[in-house]
Amino acid sequence: DAGVIQSPRHEVTEMGQEVTLRCKPISGHDYLFWYRQTMMRGLELLIYFNNNVPIDDSGMPEDRFSAKMPNASFSTLKIQPSEPRDSAVYFCASSPRLALNEQFFGPGTRLTVL
Amino acid sequence: SQQGEEDPQALSIQEGENATMNCSYKTSINNLQWYRQNSGRGLVHLILIRSNEREKHSGRLRVTLDTSKKSSSLLITASRAADTASYFCATSGGSNYKLTFGKGTLLTVNP
Numbered sequence: 001d002a003g004v005i006q007s008p009r010h011e012v013t014e015m016g017q018e019v020t021l022r023c024k025p026i027s028g029h030d031y032l033f034w035y036r037q038t039m040m041r042g043l044e045l046l047i048y049f050n051n052n053v054p055i056d057d058s059g060m061p062e063d064r065f066s067a068k069m070p071n072a073s074f075s076t077l078k079i080q081p082s083e084p085r086d087s088a089v090y091f092c093a094s095s096p097r098l099a100l101n102e103q104f105f106g107p108g109t110r111l112t113v114l
Numbered sequence: 115s116q117q118g119e120e121d122p123q124a125l126s127i128q129e130g131e132n133a134t135m136n137c138s139y140k141t142s143i144n145n146l147q148w149y150r151q152n153s154g155r156g157l158v159h160l161i162l163i164r165s166n167e168r169e170k171h172s173g174r175l176r177v178t179l180d181t182s183k184k185s186s187s188l189l190i191t192a193s194r195a196a197d198t199a200s201y202f203c204a205t206s207g208g209s210n211y212k213l214t215f216g217k218g219t220l221l222t223v224n225p
Binding site (some may be wrong): 004034045091105106107 | 147149155156157158159162202212213214215216217218
């Protein structure tokens with residue numbers, strides 16, 4: 001069974017451009033999480049979904065960030081407009097049940113905003 | 115915040131030695147998990163220990179949890195070069211099952 005799939009793996013863009021990161025969770029997982037990892041702040045939870053519904057977006061840094069999950073097999077994280085301080089590795093993770101809490105991570109998207 | 119804090123930040127050992135990493139947290143938890151991250155990769159779940167458990171084993175891994183001290187340790191026995199990675203503890207607690215990760219311990223196992 002394929003794991004969590006993220007695309008693109010690397011993204012280089014210029015400040016002010018729109019960036020869209022994509023995630024396909026593991027089939028049958030009800031929970032999907034978006035994280036951001038930087039050297040300074042470590043791994044931060046941005047938002048998570050349960051059955052395609054956003055449950056907690058308190059980690060989303062600004063209105064420039066938005067996330068959607070139109071169906072059980074696809075989610076996007078959008079940054080518009082992007083800024084250099086958004087440069088980080090963005091991970092998507094999924095989990096079959098929140099109570100068990102084991103999360104399965106994708107390989108990440110390394111975003112560089114120039 | 116119930117963020118875990120790993121200690122040490124970096125650890126370098128020789129192959130065959132044991133590696134011990136510690137994690138401290140601030141508030142009550144439901145469970146604590148350990149993850150491994152190889153360079154340039156996503157995190158991989160290693161082991162979960164519930165708040166009512168004190169010790170758990172999985173292969174060469176041994177995890178302890180002391181809720182009175184709000185701390186956990188991860189022991190990797192007979193380390194291998196392939197164990198070189200960053201190790202993170204993650205906690206969840208209360209009515210909120212979100213995981214909160216620490217900054218990690220970078221383990222280097224020298225062949």
